[in-house]
Amino acid sequence: MFYMDVLFSLVCMLLLIICVLV
Structure with a gap:
């Protein structure tokens, strides 16, 4: 679970x- 949360947060970031760069 922990890795899934971290991966999800990294993808969001x-x-x-x-989006900011574009």
Whole structure:
């Protein structure tokens, strides 16, 4: 479970960064 939560949060952060850069 822990890894799933971490992976999900990392993906969300990545998407946010991409949105900001674009």
